[in-house]
Amino acid sequence: MARRRRLYVPDLPLAGGTVTLPRESVEHVHVLRLACGAEVELFDAHGRVAVAALTQIGRDRVECTAEPAQVASAGGQALTLVVCLPKAAQLESIVRMATELGVATIHLASSERSVPKLAADGQKLERLRRIAREACAQSGAARPPVLVGPSALAACISAAPVTARKLAFWERASQPLPAAASGAFAEPEVWAVIGPEGGLSDAEAAQLEAAGFALTTLGAHILRAETACVVIAALLLDRMRVPRA
Amino acid sequence: MARRRRLYVPDLPLAGGTVTLPRESVEHVHVLRLACGAEVELFDAHGRVAVAALTQIGRDRVECTAEPAQVASAGGQALTLVVCLPKAAQLESIVRMATELGVATIHLASSERSVPKLAADGQKLERLRRIAREACAQSGAARPPVLVGPSALAACISAAPVTARKLAFWERASQPLPAAASGAFAEPEVWAVIGPEGGLSDAEAAQLEAAGFALTTLGAHILRAETACVVIAALLLDRMRVPRA
Numbered sequence: 001m002a003r004r005r006r007l008y009v010p011d012l013p014l015a016g017g018t019v020t021l022p023r024e025s026v027e028h029v030h031v032l033r034l035a036c037g038a039e040v041e042l043f044d045a046h047g048r049v050a051v052a053a054l055t056q057i058g059r060d061r062v063e064c065t066a067e068p069a070q071v072a073s074a075g076g077q078a079l080t081l082v083v084c085l086p087k088a089a090q091l092e093s094i095v096r097m098a099t100e101l102g103v104a105t106i107h108l109a110s111s112e113r114s115v116p117k118l119a120a121d122g123q124k125l126e127r128l129r130r131i132a133r134e135a136c137a138q139s140g141a142a143r144p145p146v147l148v149g150p151s152a153l154a155a156c157i158s159a160a161p162v163t164a165r166k167l168a169f170w171e172r173a174s175q176p177l178p179a180a181a182s183g184a185f186a187e188p189e190v191w192a193v194i195g196p197e198g199g200l201s202d203a204e205a206a207q208l209e210a211a212g213f214a215l216t217t218l219g220a221h222i223l224r225a226e227t228a229c230v231v232i233a234a235l236l237l238d239r240m241r242v243p244r245a
Numbered sequence: 246m247a248r249r250r251r252l253y254v255p256d257l258p259l260a261g262g263t264v265t266l267p268r269e270s271v272e273h274v275h276v277l278r279l280a281c282g283a284e285v286e287l288f289d290a291h292g293r294v295a296v297a298a299l300t301q302i303g304r305d306r307v308e309c310t311a312e313p314a315q316v317a318s319a320g321g322q323a324l325t326l327v328v329c330l331p332k333a334a335q336l337e338s339i340v341r342m343a344t345e346l347g348v349a350t351i352h353l354a355s356s357e358r359s360v361p362k363l364a365a366d367g368q369k370l371e372r373l374r375r376i377a378r379e380a381c382a383q384s385g386a387a388r389p390p391v392l393v394g395p396s397a398l399a400a401c402i403s404a405a406p407v408t409a410r411k412l413a414f415w416e417r418a419s420q421p422l423p424a425a426a427s428g429a430f431a432e433p434e435v436w437a438v439i440g441p442e443g444g445l446s447d448a449e450a451a452q453l454e455a456a457g458f459a460l461t462t463l464g465a466h467i468l469r470a471e472t473a474c475v476v477i478a479a480l481l482l483d484r485m486r487v488p489r490a
Contacts, residue, residue, distance in 0.1 A: 093338075096469075096472075097471070097472045097475075100466060100467075100468050100469065100472045101466070101468075101472070101476065102466060138467065138469075139466050139467045139468065139469075140465060140466050140467050141466055220385060221345060221346065221347060221384050221385050221386055222345075222383065222384045222385050223345050223346075223384065224341075224342075224345065224383075224384075226342070227341075227342045227345050227346070227475065230342075230472065230475050230476065230479070231346065231475065231476075231479040234475070234476040234479045234480055235479055235480070235483055238480055238483070
């Protein structure tokens with residue numbers, strides 16, 4: 001258990017120096033009962049990490065001295081999940097597990113059969129981002145995923161770059177996910193669309209196909225959104241060259 | 246949504262005939278507001294299924310007429326997870342997701358660093374079995390996993406048959422899970438040991454290796470027990486010939 005405790009800061013200075021921790025990391029310092037002089041690892045939203053020593057600990061303010069920052073996740077392929085909105089509790093669990101696995105980006109999409117019609121609600125999004133930072137601190141993932149949206153599924157689709165390998169999971173697709181033996185993905189990015197519990201509509205499936213997304217299926221079992229997301233992330237990362245820090 | 250509702254009965258008569266539903270399925274009939282004459286699919290703990298029609302619906306008693314039963318999961322390889330006890334809420338989530346994915350058996354094991362020292366508590370086990378039956382009804386999985394234990398990790402290890410492919414996940418193993426390209430498992434059964442949040446001890450890892458379990462790792466990320474179990478089940482089933490009903 002010689003592993004350093006990890007604390008989040010929004011933006012690590014590349015050159016190192018004195019860093020003032022944000023409120024949520026101050027809370028962690030108190031919960032973990034860290035003392036002055038303790039060595040920690042700082043991580044930020046951009047995939048940078050730095051070793052630091054706590055130099056001042058107050059009730060509301062903690063300072064530390066950071067060494068020069070390093071980029072934690074150089075190279076490798078990035079996985080983007082487009083998640084059609086499930087119920088709130090499942091969404092939190094999806095964000096937590098996707099962060100642990102090293103998903104790069106999560107687009108929240110509203111689709112025809114999404115149950116919650118999540119408006120662009122900054123408060124809810126901030127709660128999800130905080131869950132991601134906590135999962136990142138605990139798991140050692142290089143950085144928390146970027147959380148985008150919510151926006152219409154069509155807008156998410158059009159945001160996918162031309163160079164990405166694009167997959168959409170649809171229970172009525174005839175083509176299974178490329179079998180284990182068929183080799184790894186070569187593209188720099190992989191995008192995966194995961195429908196809501198009611199599934200993608202026929203029109204949405206057609207739109208996705210027209211936009212270059214290969215329709216694929218995990219099999220006949222009906223998975224809850226939570227299970228589907230983590231299984232899809234695991235199977236796709238398994239087929240990618242992702243640096244395992 | 247032409248899919249038949251699925252209801253659990255402990256033991257389906259192979260020849261079909263009149264079947265009286267157990268209490269939990271009676272509750273489902275009421276929750277789903279099913280009426281006399283409704284067609285349902287019955288499933289049991291042994292992987293048998295049968296189409297049936299509801300013939301009598303009372304507050305506490307529901308009867309139906311079942312067609313001859315069929316074996317849902319003939320052939321294919323079976324996956325057994327040996328799960329070192331995590332916290333209760335995570336264990337429920339593990340059972341739910343493993344059932345959706347089609348895991349055949351879950352052994353609950355107490356290991357050196359398991360936090361909860363779960364005694365052989367019939368009530369808790371019955372609660373987990375009920376969660377598995379519910380997940381089975383919703384997901385269309387062939388049957389709920391058999392839940393065994395809790396028992397000492399050493400006892401679980403010695404229950405693994407000689408013919409099984411045996412893997413133990415240990416964060417300090419040097420060998421990663423066979424890469425996607427390296428082909429599928431050939432053995433009739435695959436057993437996977439998943440340590441507790443504190444990890445397996447050195448002594449336990451040595452015991453596992455001596456018992457024929459290959460020590461393997463998912464990478465340097467620290468996954469919570471919940472995430473680790475579903476990721477491991479997904480990656481192993483991906484390398485197996487599992488009938489996707």
